[in-house]
Amino acid sequence: MDRDAFAEAVAWTARALPNRPAVPVLAGIRLELSADGSSLHLSGFDYEVSTRASVEVLSEDSGSALVPGRLLAEIVRNLPSGSVHIDTDGSRLLVSGGAARFTLITMPLEDYPTLPGMPGRIGSVSADAFAAAVRQVAPAASRDDTLPMLTGACLDFTGDTLKVVATDRYRIAVRELWWSPEDQNLDVSALVPARTLSDTVRGLLSRSNVDVALSTSSVGEGGSLSPGEGMIGFENGERRTTTRLIDSEFVKYAAWFPKEFSARAEVAVAPLMEAVKRVALVADRNTPLRLAFSGNEVVLEAGSGEDAQAMEAIGVGYEGDPMRLAFRPDYLMDGLSAMESDTAHLNFTEPTKPAVFTDVPAKEGEEPSFRYLVQPLRVS
16 A cells, blocks of 8 residues: 555544553554455544544455554654555564564454444535634633533534534634535534544545534424434545534523624734734733733733733724733633634723634625634733
């Protein structure tokens, strides 16, 4: 088989392998030749996430083997370009490429669990748009595993609109995009582990579509999750992954967004990000970075008293009374770096109430596709 194609397939499959498997075989990747010897199917599973990929091969045999997954991924990634040959010799798997030869000890295939099947397909979405949406939203998900609901990204399917949402209670990121549903009356949401979703979109093929599959059952109009069947699947070319959903109801995030604002700044994203990076050099993660908006500029400050201090002013378009706010620097950077437009709108109500950052739509009058709500810090 081709080294590059095999390396990509192994890397896609290995990303779901647990660092500390509950049982040793879960650290393995299952390799299975098709009956006609034209393709090699790879699969990984940790009882939560399953991954599958296929690669074209030339073989006169069929069969299967289970080998240590991360070791195989490292070996194949470091083989010279060209062809890779795989042979079995009893309980050993021989991998060769160029002048390099490796011998791996296979694992007991009979102990490997059966992978879950794909749920029913509910529609498809552009791989590039979906990957971009997840990258924008996932940083807002919590890393605190004691609150599982907040470690997920909510996929909200309503008709031909898909919203990807995440929150850690102090900020909310929402990206809205178009997708193609099987049923235009579909109205269902799924809470997917954000880390798994981020890993999934990293391996998607650009300029292609992703088929989305979800365990649903019709309940009146639209759909709802079937009890005990919380699973979502994504299929992209020869790559498939499934994951269990987080068994919890997501927060009612829409009510958190203010309906009206008293001030708005239109900023060039790149210059503001650079200024934030510089000023934040004197601030640690939990130290506030202060912003003072007035006229046509914003003054950024960090540090005070006996500590190191920094200050920088940049030009902005500002409407409203002068306002001083403070944010965690990393929260500020996450929101700005998620913007896909060159300029962004920063919308404010009061210094102590949530601010909302949005991209600037290409056409005037359109709604922004990305919204980022962040709670300012209280400072004396």
